[in-house]
Amino acid sequence: MREWVNRLAEAGDLLTVDRAVDPRFELAAVTKRAQQAGNRPILFRNVKGTRLEVVTNLFADARRLRSLVPVKEGPFAAAYASMLDAAESRVAAPTREAPAPGDLQQGQLSDLPLITYHERDAGPYFTAAIVLALDPDTGVPNLSFHRAMHAGPRELRLRLGDSHDLTDYQRRAEEAGQSLPVALLIGVSPAVFMAAGTHLPAGVDEYALAAELAGKRVDVYSGAHSGLPVPAATEVVIEGRILPAERRLEGPFGEVLGYYVPEAPNHVMDVERVTWRRDAMFHSLLCGSREDLAPLEAINAARVYRDLSRRLPGIVDVSCAPAFMNTTVQIRPQYRGHARDVMEVVFDSHADYNQLCCVVEEDVDLSDMNAVMHAFITRGRVDARTLVISDRAGFYRDTQSDFVGRVGLDATRPFGREDEFVVKEVPGLDAVRLEDYLTRGKRM
Ligand SMILES: Cc1cc2nc3c(=O)[nH]c(=O)nc-3n(C[C@H](O)[C@H](O)[C@H](O)COP(=O)(O)O)c2cc1C
Numbered sequence: 001m002r003e004w005v006n007r008l009a010e011a012g013d014l015l016t017v018d019r020a021v022d023p024r025f026e027l028a029a030v031t032k033r034a035q036q037a038g039n040r041p042i043l044f045r046n047v048k049g050t051r052l053e054v055v056t057n058l059f060a061d062a063r064r065l066r067s068l069v070p071v072k073e074g075p076f077a078a079a080y081a082s083m084l085d086a087a088e089s090r091v092a093a094p095t096r097e098a099p100a101p102g103d104l105q106q107g108q109l110s111d112l113p114l115i116t117y118h119e120r121d122a123g124p125y126f127t128a129a130i131v132l133a134l135d136p137d138t139g140v141p142n143l144s145f146h147r148a149m150h151a152g153p154r155e156l157r158l159r160l161g162d163s164h165d166l167t168d169y170q171r172r173a174e175e176a177g178q179s180l181p182v183a184l185l186i187g188v189s190p191a192v193f194m195a196a197g198t199h200l201p202a203g204v205d206e207y208a209l210a211a212e213l214a215g216k217r218v219d220v221y222s223g224a225h226s227g228l229p230v231p232a233a234t235e236v237v238i239e240g241r242i243l244p245a246e247r248r249l250e251g252p253f254g255e256v257l258g259y260y261v262p263e264a265p266n267h268v269m270d271v272e273r274v275t276w277r278r279d280a281m282f283h284s285l286l287c288g289s290r291e292d293l294a295p296l297e298a299i300n301a302a303r304v305y306r307d308l309s310r311r312l313p314g315i316v317d318v319s320c321a322p323a324f325m326n327t328t329v330q331i332r333p334q335y336r337g338h339a340r341d342v343m344e345v346v347f348d349s350h351a352d353y354n355q356l357c358c359v360v361e362e363d364v365d366l367s368d369m370n371a372v373m374h375a376f377i378t379r380g381r382v383d384a385r386t387l388v389i390s391d392r393a394g395f396y397r398d399t400q401s402d403f404v405g406r407v408g409l410d411a412t413r414p415f416g417r418e419d420e421f422v423v424k425e426v427p428g429l430d431a432v433r434l435e436d437y438l439t440r441g442k443r444m
Pocket of ligand 1: 127142143144145146147159160161163164165166196197198199200291292295296299
């Protein structure tokens with residue numbers, strides 16, 4: 001991460017904040033204000049109560065994410081989908097043993113930036129913490145994001161969703177009466193960050209995806225307490241274990257959808273070792289902002305693209321902007337009913353996401369919902385081109401009851417009648433230079 005931040009700084013893309021900033025609300029307020037003005041990363045140099053610098057908004061920009069994928073041709077979804085294929089079929093070891101960094105410093109949770117983001121949040125949260133754990137039966141590593149509430153000098157409370165691999169690891173450890181050793185990684189390389197945000201099939205080592213993205217094996221050292229394979233480039237590492245048969249109240253917390261998730265009994269991590277590299281940068285992520293949504297949208301779009309192109313012809317591109325539970329698919333229609341088949345596959349692709357699926361043709365910008373809606377409304381009967389599916393389990397939020405349906409909108413032209421919907425053009429438009437024609441306001 002630090003190399004990436006340095007490169008962005010050299011390119012003049014990094015914003016810095018030198019004045020002292022309060023980690024309670026002020027840091028989040030400045031972040032949000034800066035995000036309203038653009039997608040540039042921000043480095044807070046002086047956060048009260050900690051010696052660590054805080055970086056945020058690193059992953060907020062779709063073009064920056066695109067630059068992280070080594071395949072440079074074609075849409076992001078297709079390029080990232082090819083990385084998933086490569087990771088799942090990788091035979092070479094994805095990691096390489098490395099010595100622990102020589103500059104590691106050890107301290108307490110209270111030495112880290114304890115950032116409170118929203119008015120009703122129960123306390124400070126680590127929002128960019130990636131949980132590293134090994135499958136208790138096979139030893140396969142998994143990386144996943146889980147918000148972590150700071151609850152005491154050596155206690156964090158984690159929320160594990162129903163569909164997460166970590167939840168399955170923890171359940172099996174718990175059934176055996178064991179705690180689950182974990183390491184929270186804060187401030188990792190972009191490749192590890194993206195791999196952690198990606199769901200891969202059970203049994204696939206998520207470091208394989210990081211290695212494919214980085215184009216090289218990930219250097220890992222053995223965590224001094226947990227023995228877990230910690231990427232050597234990680235800025236901050238919190239080692240400990242998730243306690244079996246122990247749940248304590250966590251939340252409320254202002255979550256990804258923009259609302260507070262209520263207080264609920266959740267998992268408890270007993271913290272045993274906290275280390276960071278000299279001059280460490282701590283990664284803070286404002287939940288529900290572009291930095292949260294852009295990677296989530298990009299990763300989900302790739303997964304849907306892959307599922308679709310394995311099963312159906314004519315798939316051009318997929319976008320999950322402007323909110324990750326919406327999925328817009330661009331197709332080259334091949335037969336009557338093609339769009340409807342697309343929706344069925346999309347709804348099957350991920351139980352948690354894809355609540356709304358819109359299908360468009362190549363003449364519509366799939367990342368522009370205004371254009372998508374215009375196509376839907378102007379290209380045929382809205383009633384006949386809407387698919388409503390009720391009572392199908394949805395997003396794994398703490399309260400699930402509102403997320404149990406799906407809607408599909410077919411915004412393609414009626415098959416065989418495409419000529420009736422030729423988009424009108426004004427000849428010569430592109431050649432017009434307004435300064436050749438317009439002058440300011442004089443009336444003769
Ligand atoms: C930047 C980012 C942050 C995320 N934060 C969370 C989170 O705090 N809690 C959560 O349940 N899911 C979060 N997710 C969604 C998924 O849980 C995440 O992709 C998960 O790591 C998938 O891992 P798994 O399939 O190995 O369980 C986040 C995804 C991204 C890309």
